Amino acid sequence: MKLVIKNGFVVDPVAGNVIKKDILVIDGKIAGSGTNINTSGAEVLDADGRLAVPGLIDMHVHLREPGFEAKETIYTGTRAAARGGFASVACMPNTNPVIDNAALVSAVINSSRAGGVVNVYPIGAITRGSRGTELAEMADMRDAGAVAFSDDGMPVANAGLMRRAMQYAGMLGAAIISHSEDKSLSASGCMHEGYISTMLGLKGIPACAEEVMVARDILLAEDTGCHVHIAHVSTAGSVRLLREAKARGVKVSAEAAPHHFTLTDEAVMGFDTNTKVNPPLRTEDDVAAVRQGLADGTIDVIATDHAPHTAEEKDVEYENAPFGMVGLETAVGLVWTELVAAGVLTPVQAITKMTLNPARILGITKGTLETGADADITIIDPETTGAVDPAMFASKGRNTPFAGRLIKGLPWATIVGGRIVMRSGILEDYKK
Amino acid sequence: MDLSSKDMTGLRDITAAEIALILDTAVPMKGIIQRQIKKVPTLRGRTVVTVFYEASTRTRTSFELAAKYLSADTVGITAATSSVSKGESLKDTGRNIAAMGADAVILRHPMAGAAELLARTLGASVVNAGDGAHEHPSQALLDLFTAREKKGRLDGLKVAIIGDILHSRVARSDIWGYTKMGAEVRLAGPATLIPPGIEKMGARVCSSLEEALAGADVVNVLRIQTERQQQGLFPSMREYSRMYCINRDRLKLAAPDALLMHPGPMNRGIEISPDVADGLQAVINEQVTNGVAVRMALLYLLIGGSVK
Numbered sequence: 001m002k003l004v005i006k007n008g009f010v011v012d013p014v015a016g017n018v019i020k021k022d023i024l025v026i027d028g029k030i031a032g033s034g035t036n037i038n039t040s041g042a043e044v045l046d047a048d049g050r051l052a053v054p055g056l057i058d059m060h061v062h063l064r065e066p067g068f069e070a071k072e073t074i075y076t077g078t079r080a081a082a083r084g085g086f087a088s089v090a091c092m093p094n095t096n097p098v099i100d101n102a103a104l105v106s107a108v109i110n111s112s113r114a115g116g117v118v119n120v121y122p123i124g125a126i127t128r129g130s131r132g133t134e135l136a137e138m139a140d141m142r143d144a145g146a147v148a149f150s151d152d153g154m155p156v157a158n159a160g161l162m163r164r165a166m167q168y169a170g171m172l173g174a175a176i177i178s179h180s181e182d183k184s185l186s187a188s189g190c191m192h193e194g195y196i197s198t199m200l201g202l203k204g205i206p207a208c209a210e211e212v213m214v215a216r217d218i219l220l221a222e223d224t225g226c227h228v229h230i231a232h233v234s235t236a237g238s239v240r241l242l243r244e245a246k247a248r249g250v251k252v253s254a255e256a257a258p259h260h261f262t263l264t265d266e267a268v269m270g271f272d273t274n275t276k277v278n279p280p281l282r283t284e285d286d287v288a289a290v291r292q293g294l295a296d297g298t299i300d301v302i303a304t305d306h307a308p309h310t311a312e313e314k315d316v317e318y319e320n321a322p323f324g325m326v327g328l329e330t331a332v333g334l335v336w337t338e339l340v341a342a343g344v345l346t347p348v349q350a351i352t353k354m355t356l357n358p359a360r361i362l363g364i365t366k367g368t369l370e371t372g373a374d375a376d377i378t379i380i381d382p383e384t385t386g387a388v389d390p391a392m393f394a395s396k397g398r399n400t401p402f403a404g405r406l407i408k409g410l411p412w413a414t415i416v417g418g419r420i421v422m423r424s425g426i427l428e429d430y431k432k
Numbered sequence: 433m434d435l436s437s438k439d440m441t442g443l444r445d446i447t448a449a450e451i452a453l454i455l456d457t458a459v460p461m462k463g464i465i466q467r468q469i470k471k472v473p474t475l476r477g478r479t480v481v482t483v484f485y486e487a488s489t490r491t492r493t494s495f496e497l498a499a500k501y502l503s504a505d506t507v508g509i510t511a512a513t514s515s516v517s518k519g520e521s522l523k524d525t526g527r528n529i530a531a532m533g534a535d536a537v538i539l540r541h542p543m544a545g546a547a548e549l550l551a552r553t554l555g556a557s558v559v560n561a562g563d564g565a566h567e568h569p570s571q572a573l574l575d576l577f578t579a580r581e582k583k584g585r586l587d588g589l590k591v592a593i594i595g596d597i598l599h600s601r602v603a604r605s606d607i608w609g610y611t612k613m614g615a616e617v618r619l620a621g622p623a624t625l626i627p628p629g630i631e632k633m634g635a636r637v638c639s640s641l642e643e644a645l646a647g648a649d650v651v652n653v654l655r656i657q658t659e660r661q662q663q664g665l666f667p668s669m670r671e672y673s674r675m676y677c678i679n680r681d682r683l684k685l686a687a688p689d690a691l692l693m694h695p696g697p698m699n700r701g702i703e704i705s706p707d708v709a710d711g712l713q714a715v716i717n718e719q720v721t722n723g724v725a726v727r728m729a730l731l732y733l734l735i736g737g738s739v740k
Binding site: 198271316 | 604
């Protein structure tokens with residue numbers, strides 16, 4: 001099976017350049033690239049001057065399966081990924097049951113092979129049931145295919161246990177992904193603590209609830225030598241701590257979510273529960289710091305923290321609504337509009353944070369278009385403008401605060417292992 | 433002039449002119465309450481439903497009487513005896529009440545934003561009777577009414593609000609209301625009960641009780657709940673009382689003719705000493721009377737016009 005992607009501006013995060021050329025795909029692998037590729041016997045996809053980039057990777061999504069299939073399934077979540085331009089996702093283990101042993105890791109992988117549209121990489125739990133009391137069988141999970149470990153959403157409160165987890169994960173060469181939140185500080189808060197929370201009378205989550213844990217986990221990373229990846233950085237203080245740690249040579253990386261470089265806590269005015277997310281939307285200063293962190297390399301990765309919920313769950317009092325917003329189908333547009341067009345990141349930098357960097361952190365052989373690599377390719381049309389329309393989402397979740405927002409720079413095609421799964425913004429009726 | 437919204441969710445959302453309209457309308461309403469026959473036909477054929485998800489004596493009774501004095505039909509629902517206890521959502525409860533023909537729904541709810549959620553859902557008028565720590569507009573309006581009635585003005589008044597600002601929806605609505613009407617609002621309380629950024633709402637956070645009280649025209653004492661001590665927000669009720677209880681000596685720091693207010697229910701001897709609570713400067717009982725008048729004005733302005 002042969003596929004040629006013609007006339008694309010190929011963004012290469014390894015070489016750090018953008019070159020107009022064609023890409024040859026044979027049997028699911030990149031077979032070469034250049035300007036004179038023979039298209040005889042090949043399917044031709046004319047990129048027509050759009051950007052051809054390594055298949056995007058979202059290293060922080062919630063696919064909700066098993067246990068919460070009303071919110072999302074592997075099928076709907078991976079279709080959302082494909083529609084959003086992502087060829088690979090790493091899914092968090094806070095399902096029911098929690099993905100805390102090898103059998104469950106295998107089950108997620110098997111389900112995604114059977115019913116998934118893009119590559120799925122499970123993240124295993126750090127502790128059994130993510131209860132924060134005893135280590136989960138990380139080596140077994142790693143051997144079954146887990147790419148990293150996290151108790152996302154239920155952060156490991158016990159520093160001693162977290163230290164052991166890092167020692168153990170470090171032995172395995174796997175990263176610990178830290179959802180940095182001190183629950184004694186965030187307590188029952190439901191938005192950023194500040195003027196807006198005061199005005200609305202909603203309980204606040206102070207910035208320090210995140211920063212205390214970022215600081216702790218940086219110190220533990222330094223102590224253990226384990227690679228720690230800080231999830232969804234939301235505050236200026238966290239960015240500063242990370243910058244200092246990186247300057248010291250600590251093995252730490254970090255990600256930011258589109259909503260954290262786009263929206264502030266002012267979005268909560270009006271009590272739209274689609275703005276309720278953890279960590280919460282912060283202030284203008286924090287948004288500026290996250291953008292600066294992305295620009296100067298302090299923040300390595302853009303990841304969505306795609307967290308679908310049902311309409312019924314969100315259509316309640318603000319305090320009663322669950323945390324989380326969907327992100328897979330708006331990420332590329334927000335990155336292009338808010339970061340690339342705004343001059344915060346170059347196209348190569350933006351793509352690197354959505355391909356090569358997450359691949360390296362997870363230790364997966366993705367994020368490149370070198371000959372021999374899996375033919376995961378995303379084509380982005382930087383010139384298309386569209387309004388976010390949740391009704392069009394492939395995700396079951398419609399919980400986005402971006403409905404109606406105009407974004408410019410949209411995913412145009414997604415190719416996974418040489419198969420076109422999304423074309424012209426529309427999912428192929430893909431059946432395995 | 434009419435109110436610009438079908439709802440009354442908070443004083444942040446309305447203008448000074450609208451506040452003045454409500455206060456002006458409450459003046460003749462107070463006259464009705466003082467009559468022997470306390471009934472006018474203004475809202476005959478209209479239905480007012482009170483939906484209370486939290487315990488309340490004063491506010492609920494006040495709204496019900498306000499509606500009855502205007503000849504509206506009233507029904508009261510409390511969370512414990514309704515389908516709420518069967519897990520029905522707020523929106524569904526509201527839709528059912530509206531479907532039965534309610535013209536106004538008076539909502540008391542423990543969560544901020546509940547009234548706005550219901551207001552978005554229903555075509556009927558929604559009046560916020562307190563939502564979490566967000567707003568309690570009718571309480572603030574009665575505070576403003578009382579201060580204006582006694583002082584003849586609101587512009588330029590110095591208003592001290594003392595105590596648990598963090599959890600107080602009354603404080604928030606008071607800040608919006610008083611500052612919009614040109615009064616100066618000062619806040620004092622333990623640092624753990626002063627929410628961050630509240631000065632951006634237009635109030636001044638004082639570093640001491642004395643600073644807040646100095647020359648104040650109105651002293652509004654907030655209720656302190658024992659639960660807050662259990663949450664670790666301050667060490668003991670004894671210490672709280674020693675530092676913040678408004679007593680005779682402290683009230684002397686305010687203007688000689690200062691008004692003493694309390695939204696109730698009072699913890700006598702804790703945030704307010706009995707001698708001043710029952711003293712000449714206290715207008716606490718009049719606040720309750722004025723509450724009925726202000727709520728009559730609100731209902732009249734919201735649902736008293738031509739059928740929408």
